[in-house]
Amino acid sequence: MSEIQMAEAKRIERGGQCSGSQQGFGTQRPKIETIMDINIETVRATLLDAVCGYLKNVNPGEDEKRQHWLDCATECLDIPHIAAACRKVNPQFRHFAMSGVAALMKRENDPAQYGMNRDLLAKLAERSPLVRERMKGHVLDFGCGVGWLTKLLRDEFGSDSIGIDVDEGAITLGRFFGATGLIQMDKDAEGLPFPDGKLDAVVIKEVFDVACWSETNILDEAHRVTRPDGVLLTSEFYSQSLRRMFAEHGFKAVCGGIACWTAWKKTRQDVR
Numbered sequence: 001m002s003e004i005q006m007a008e009a010k011r012i013e014r015g016g017q018c019s020g021s022q023q024g025f026g027t028q029r030p031k032i033e034t035i036m037d038i039n040i041e042t043v044r045a046t047l048l049d050a051v052c053g054y055l056k057n058v059n060p061g062e063d064e065k066r067q068h069w070l071d072c073a074t075e076c077l078d079i080p081h082i083a084a085a086c087r088k089v090n091p092q093f094r095h096f097a098m099s100g101v102a103a104l105m106k107r108e109n110d111p112a113q114y115g116m117n118r119d120l121l122a123k124l125a126e127r128s129p130l131v132r133e134r135m136k137g138h139v140l141d142f143g144c145g146v147g148w149l150t151k152l153l154r155d156e157f158g159s160d161s162i163g164i165d166v167d168e169g170a171i172t173l174g175r176f177f178g179a180t181g182l183i184q185m186d187k188d189a190e191g192l193p194f195p196d197g198k199l200d201a202v203v204i205k206e207v208f209d210v211a212c213w214s215e216t217n218i219l220d221e222a223h224r225v226t227r228p229d230g231v232l233l234t235s236e237f238y239s240q241s242l243r244r245m246f247a248e249h250g251f252k253a254v255c256g257g258i259a260c261w262t263a264w265k266k267t268r269q270d271v272r
Contacts, residue, residue: 085176088169096145097170103148104177114148117205117235118156120258124233125157128255131263134231135159137200140192142222143207145170147179153203154181164192166212187212194225202226205235219249223266232264 089097103114125132135157141150144163153159166187202222251264
């Protein structure tokens with residue numbers, strides 16, 4: 001019997017009631033009558049409902065309240081390894097992980113805005129044949145969190161996408177909610193675990209300000225692992241200083257102005 005099934009069995013023994021920490025969720029979980037009624041999607045959906053409640057009732061900076069709702073979202077299901085994963089997520093990025101969970105489930109109102117980013121990336125691909133072609137190849141989602149963008153690239157654009165992050169908790173959560181191709185990287189690693197020129201594209205969404213690497217290291221590694229005519233897709237506010245920084249690391253803007261998304265082409269082989 002799996003850990004999820006054992007948790008369900010325990011709940012059935014006590015009358016199908018959720019733990020006391022679920023108080024205030026607004027909707028009660030349907031009572032499961034027999035072990036045969038257990039369905040992994042129901043388990044995921046129940047936790048997602050808790051996550052959405054947690055997001056709706058917490059404002060940025062309310063750490064104590066945020067932690068309470070996070071506990072509610074995990075303990076209500078009595079799944080120890082999921083609760084442990086949530087608590088392993090870097091507290092600074094926990095709200096990103098929770099919103100990413102909603103995006104993985106493709107909720108229309110998900111805070112990570114799955115649909116909006118899908119449409120913006122589609123416009124980039126429409127404007128640039130090079131971007132469209134490279135997105136169909138080997139694509140790295142750098143700083144992937146729970147992997148919602150990794151999954152979006154695969155599902156919507158046919159990418160052979162891989163996500164990489166240093167956050168063990170976020171990677172574990174993402175895998176539970178259906179994300180695949182996620183790699184946990186050691187935060188002290190000196191470089192990406194890919195050979196030179198291996199990837200068709202690297203995607204970097206809102207990572208520069210929070211990554212454990214410097215912008216220089218990130219761009220140097222992105223340049224190293226992309227093929228000679230590879231592309232870099234970034235979601236950062238475009239500016240002349242950003243253009244100059246990317247140029248110094250061997251990238252030239254080929255398509256931009258799609259909200260914060262810009263496509264960059266690798267322009268030379270040596271960056272230093």
